[in-house]
Amino acid sequence: xxxxxxxxxxxxxxxxxxxxxxxxxxxxxxxxxxxxxxxxxxxxxxxxxxxxxxxxxxxxxxxxxxxxxxxxxxxxxxxxxxxxxxxxxxxxxxxxxxxxxxxxxxxxxxxxxxxxxxxxxxxxxxxxxxxxxxxxxxxxxxxxxxxxxxxxxxxxxxxxxxxxxxxxxxxxxxxxxxxxxxxxxxxxxxxxxxxxxxxxxxx
Amino acid sequence: xxxxxxxxxxxxxxxxxxxxxxxxxxxxxxxxxxxxxxxxxxxxxxxxxxxxxxxxxxxxxxxxxxxxxxxxxxxxxxxxxxxxxxxxxxxxxxxxxxxxxxxxxxxxxxxxxxxxxxxxxxxxxxxxxxxxxxxxxxxxxxxxxxxxxxxxxxxxxxxxxxxxxxxxxxxxxxxxxxxxxxxxxxxxxxxxxxxxxxxxxxx
Numbered sequence: 016x017x018x019x020x021x022x023x024x025x026x027x028x029x030x031x032x033x034x035x036x037x038x039x040x041x042x043x044x045x046x047x048x049x050x051x052x053x054x055x056x057x058x059x060x061x062x063x064x065x066x067x068x069x070x071x072x073x074x075x076x077x078x079x080x081x082x083x084x085x086x087x088x089x090x091x092x093x094x095x096x097x098x099x100x101x102x103x104x105x106x107x108x109x110x111x112x113x114x115x116x117x118x119x120x121x122x123x124x125x126x127x128x129x130x131x132x133x134x135x136x137x138x139x140x141x142x143x144x145x146x147x148x149x150x151x152x153x154x155x156x157x158x159x160x161x162x163x164x165x166x167x168x169x170x171x172x173x174x175x176x177x178x179x180x181x182x183x184x185x186x187x188x189x190x191x192x193x194x195x196x197x198x199x200x201x202x203x204x205x206x207x208x209x210x211x212x213x214x215x216x217x218x
Numbered sequence: 219x220x221x222x223x224x225x226x227x228x229x230x231x232x233x234x235x236x237x238x239x240x241x242x243x244x245x246x247x248x249x250x251x252x253x254x255x256x257x258x259x260x261x262x263x264x265x266x267x268x269x270x271x272x273x274x275x276x277x278x279x280x281x282x283x284x285x286x287x288x289x290x291x292x293x294x295x296x297x298x299x300x301x302x303x304x305x306x307x308x309x310x311x312x313x314x315x316x317x318x319x320x321x322x323x324x325x326x327x328x329x330x331x332x333x334x335x336x337x338x339x340x341x342x343x344x345x346x347x348x349x350x351x352x353x354x355x356x357x358x359x360x361x362x363x364x365x366x367x368x369x370x371x372x373x374x375x376x377x378x379x380x381x382x383x384x385x386x387x388x389x390x391x392x393x394x395x396x397x398x399x400x401x402x403x404x405x406x407x408x409x410x411x412x413x414x415x416x417x418x419x420x421x
Contacts, residue, residue, distance in 0.1 A: 045339055050254030125338045131394055132335040135328045136248055141397065148398040177406030180395055181414050185384070188391025191334055192383055194344065195351040203380030207418065211384050214417030215410065 033071045033081070036061050040078045045125040049079060049133045080143055082130055087147035094154045104162045104216045111208045114186060115201065124190035155179060159216070166217070178215045185211060236274045236284070239264050243281045248328040252282060252336045283346055285333055290350035297357045307365045307419045314411045317389060318404065327393035358382060362419070369420070381418045388414060 039061035043052035054075060058065040072078045100106040117123055134141040159179060160170045185208065193199065242264035246255035257278060261268040275281045303309040320326055337344040362382060363373045388411065396402065 048251055048253035048335065048339070050251035121338065128331075128335045128338050131397060132251065132331045134397055135324065135331050136251070144398050145400070152399075173403060173406040174409065176403050177408070177410030178413070179410075180399065180402050180407045181388070181410030183398075184391035184395040185388050185414070186391065187394035188387035188389065191390035192387040194334060194337055195347050195386075196355075196383065197348070199383050200376060200379050203376040204383045205380070206377065207380030207382075207384030210381065210417050210421065211388070211414040214413050218413065 029071070032063070032067075035063065036068055036071055037078065037081060037085070040075075041082075041126050044079075044129045049075065049129050076137070076139065079130060079133060079140055082126060083140065083143045083147060086127070086130075087150065090147070090151045091154070094151060094158070098154070098158055102162075103158055104166070107216060108209055108212045111212060112201075112205050115189065115205055115208060118186060118189035119193045119199075119201070121193070124193070128190065128194075152179070163216075168218070182212065182215050232274070235266070235270075238266065239271055239274055240281065240284055240288070243278075244285075244329050247282075247332045252278065252332050279340070279342065282333060282336060282343055285329060286343065286346045286350060289330070289333070290353065293350070293354045294357070297354060297361070301357070301361055305365075306361055307369070310419060311412055311415045314415060315404075315408050318392065318408055318411060321389060321392035322396045322402075322404070324396070327396070331393065331397075355382070366419075371421070385415065385418050 036057065040052070040057050043057045043060050046052070047056065052075070054065050054068060057075075057078070058068050061068065072081070097103045097106060130140070130144075134144050156175060156179060160175055163170050163175075239260065243255070243260050246260050246263050249255070250259065255278070257268050257271060260278075260281070261271050264271065275284070300306045300309060333343070333347075337347050359378060359382060363378055366373050366378075
């Protein structure tokens, strides 16, 4: 996480307070939107004074930047896990249910949805998301390339780029689908995803 | 559109004023977010008094509901076009570039992103989106079923449902992908989409 922990000497305590603010902010952003939630609403939810919160975050923008960092860490963890598999491409297909369940949970997707809406109008947040994406792609692309090479599949740059962007779009769209169709058939969806993933990764 | 045009006798003029408000609201929501944009900001952008706007829309919520209706009309138009094609499944694959370009345009996706974020916390807006989705699926599902039957492909309900939900997720995710990667390679992306669409529709 990039945002500095200001005026705090005990790093563990500072980290725990930061997390307390982030949890409260997630609740408030989900309830009132990024622009609707005030620092005073967040401080009330966190059970801390607004002045105390400013010790950790200069602004609401700094809070949403911390969420971008957390999301980037989550993606890095997932990519590291994938790199450790014997057969990463097959693992992605086999583990589709886990990623689908994660993306279908409204508690999981309310905050990203708010972050995306804000990034669409705030260049600083968009820039942070883009930098995180560049880092993630620098891990993901060579992994896909290596595994496709091992299977004797085409690995030219343009093809890899298109397949990966399509695959990522597929997962980004899932929460929006779930928002429109909350009672969708999870098992059928998993089968649909596997058909698309197999075509993108293994052909 | 469901929202009634209040106290207006000339329907054409009322419609034109409503559109004027919607255009201004789209600009304000994109700039300040749904919660950040006030009715007075919208009235200033529209060049109308706030009192005048209330003749057409009771609240900001009524404005966003009108956007949900417009989006539903757009989807219905697209489905009608698709129904008129000789080979709707192949048309969806051939016409991927048009839908991709539409979804990659930030001017197009800023407003939907705001609507989705708001729908994730506002049950009334979510309900309107869901009703529109049910109507769209009532047209889309039989079309896909008939065309797959014609080609001798499997058409059981669970399979169709999963394929369609996956396909819709693919397009919903595209703006979010573009937000993270504004300079993505469009031609490669089109090829990636075609691979996924062919697998979902023609296998």
